[in-house]
Amino acid sequence: MAGAPAIVDANRALQDRARAREDAAVRRPIVRFRGVKKAFGAMTVLEGIDLDLYPGEKVVVIGPSGSGKTTLARMLMTLETPSGGEIEVDGEPLFTMVRRGRRVPADERHLARVRGKIGMVFQHFNLFPHMTVLRNVTEALIHVRRIPPEEARRRTMAMLERVGMAEHADKYPAQLSGGQKQRVAIARALVMEPKVMLFDEPTSALDPELVGEVLAVIKEIAAKGDMAMLLITHEMQFAREIADRIVFIDGGKIVEQGPPEEVLLRPKSERLKAFLARFRNGMGLR
Amino acid sequence: MGDEWRWDVAWAAARKIAAVVPVTIAATVLGFVVAAAAGLAWTIARRSRSALVRGAVEAAMEFVRRTPLLVQLLFLYVAFPRLSVFAIGVIGLGLHYGAYLSEVYRAGIEAVDRGQWEAARALNFSRQKTWTRIILPQAIPPIVPMMGNYLIVLFKETPLLFAINVTEMMAVAKQFGSETFRYLEAFTVVGVFFFLMSYPASLVVRWLEARFGRAG
Amino acid sequence: MEAGILLLPGLLRGLRVTLEVFVLGAMLALGLSFAVGLLRLSRFPIVRTLAAAYVEFFRGTSLLIQLFWLYYALPFFGVELSALAAGVLGLGLNYGAYGSEVVRSAIRSVPKGQWEAAIALNLSPLVRFRRVILPQAWPLMLPPFGNLLIELLKGTSLVSMITLGDMTFQAMSLRTTYARYEVPLFLLLLVLYFLIATATSAIVRRLERRARVGRSA
DSSP: THHHHHHHHHHHHHHHHHHHHHHHHHHHEEEEEEEEEEEETTEEEEEEEEEOOTTTTTTEEOOTTTTTTHHHHHHHTTTOOSSEEEETTTTTSSSSSEEEEEEEEEEEOHHHHTTTTTEOOOOOOOOOOOOOOHHHHHHHHHTTSSSOHHHHHHHHHHHHHHTTOGTTTTGGGGGGGGHHHHHHHHHHHHHOOOOOOEEEEEETTTTHHHHHHHHHHHHHHHSSSEEEEEOOOOOHHHHHOSSEEEEEEETTTEEEEOOOOIIIIIISSSSHHHHHHHHHHHHHOO | OOOOOOOOHHHHHHHHHHHTHHHHHHHHHHHHHHHHEEEEEEEETTOOOOHHHHHHHHHHHHHTSSSSSSHHHHHHHOOOOOOOOHHHHHHHHHHHHHHHHHHHHHHHHHHHHHHHHHHHHHHTOOOIIIIIIIIHHHHHHHHHHHHHHHHHHHHHGGGGGGTTTTSHHHHHHHHHHHHOOOHHHHHHHHHHHHHHHHHHHHHHHHHHHHHHOOOO | OOOHHHHHHHHHHHHHHHHHHHHHHHHHHHHHHHHHHHHTSSSSSHHHHHHHHHHHHHSOOOOHHHHIIIIIIIGGGEEEEEEEEHHHHHHHHHHHHHHHHHHHHHEEEOOOOHHHHHHTTTTTTTIIIIIIIHHHEEEEEHHHHHHHHHHHHHGGGGGGTTOSSHHHHHHHHHHHGGGGHHHHHHHHHHHHHHHHHOOOOOOOHHHHHHHHHOOOO
């Protein structure tokens, strides 16, 4: 009896996702990785990644640590430069630009313009320790988006309200718990209204009892909003709930991808099976 | 004025300056020995059980560190007219850098685990034996690179001895300059001498630092 | 006591010059510390190498030699500096070299994640540095800057040897007039330096406290 509404919900969610995928197919991807490679010295981290992310799509990247999934997000945020291939954001190459009819490496202005469409939440929060919660969030609004301080403050408070941190606005990061810090970091990225949000293992550095509050916030953000999300995580149950598509990366390559039920419940490759087996116990995956 | 560099003059200056390199080196080495000993004495006195002694030593060290070596040398020079100027130079360098080395020793000693003191107490070592057999052998090796740094700093301060009439490299260069009116060569050559001696030494110290890590 | 009354006015005549050289030298050193410290973090190897060469050169030779060179040897190239200019330039170049190391290491010790967060928020390079990195590096710089400032003050006594009339210079000339009092004379001079150094370090401590405000643990 109690199960019935849940099944209806799940069915509706599946239909929604299917529709979202159909929509996506006719639209242009917001992010495009084409044969993207990355090597650090002699060590190859990624070898030829092709991946499209459509507007509003929620893609979860899973894979063993050291598989290169973090590097993928960091390149999109321009924190690393690819060794090969191309990344496009909103139809425009990220690391190159056209000057006098020739393709040249992107300058800071080009990077800044494209970067404005992307937000990122880090594993270790990276809040600015010398600024209050409020200033952490207003800083880029005022100094990048040039929004007047009063308006920036209003938007910040609304955003802090949304992540449940409004009453801590005047505290410094050192006074917050890990979960609270991460919620501020999410607000800080979100307030810039990016078209793509990157989450790089947002709960990996948290004490287990604090993971829930952060996942709840991310879920809430994912539910509304046409923002695309690229989320790297080891929280499989959460991945299943939130993802339109799950991408499994191992050894620097995309090994398998598809809807969560496919990837998580009916893995095809041996590598994915072995990887998921490690999460079977206690992860609520049946 | 305006004449260009003359190699023959530079060569003559170099020969004169080279002749007193041993004086500079002797002052450096002896000054450092005094500094190492004085620094250790300061350090141990700072750990005295008497608050009065501790306070007095701290104040004296602070005074030495906050006043110019040049003026300290001049003071010793007029206060102890019977001592040779070289001895005054060595004592002045030694006392001044002893105050700095004391900080280095302290860092080394504080880095020794508290348990070592307690173990020494438990084994009934005397206070003196605890220092010489247990604490210092552990405290000194990690601070060797930092002491090396101060050896170089001290070396570079030896030109100040010229102010109290010690005939070291700077004094000879100045004299050469005023005799020949070729200050350019004289002071360039003396600078090159100092650089050629201190730069390789600083590379050695950096290598030691990389190898044995920093203390403190 | 009598000696003090006799000698103090003479020494204080040099105080103005000492302070002048101290303040101007410190300003030049601070500017060079930041300029060179940042150049040492440049993306371009040639810039880094040149900046490093400057630092090694000034740290590898003695302040006294540098002062003598600027005052006595530079005229051979047709550049005649006043004693004050030579003193300020020598002190500034010398302590600027040490200070640049302070700036460099303080900036480098700001965690990498702070740079990355600033980039992710799309802050411009200037804003990144001024509002994110510098406020975190500055409190780390203050204590070593305080020590260098004391060293610079002590270094000012060397300008007496290039004929600049600072406190030490005045003491040297008073010594010939009041030979009886030469011991109290230099003792008094030491005390004067100690007082200026102590005041300087008190000011730096206050700056340190101010820089920490709001950063509760």
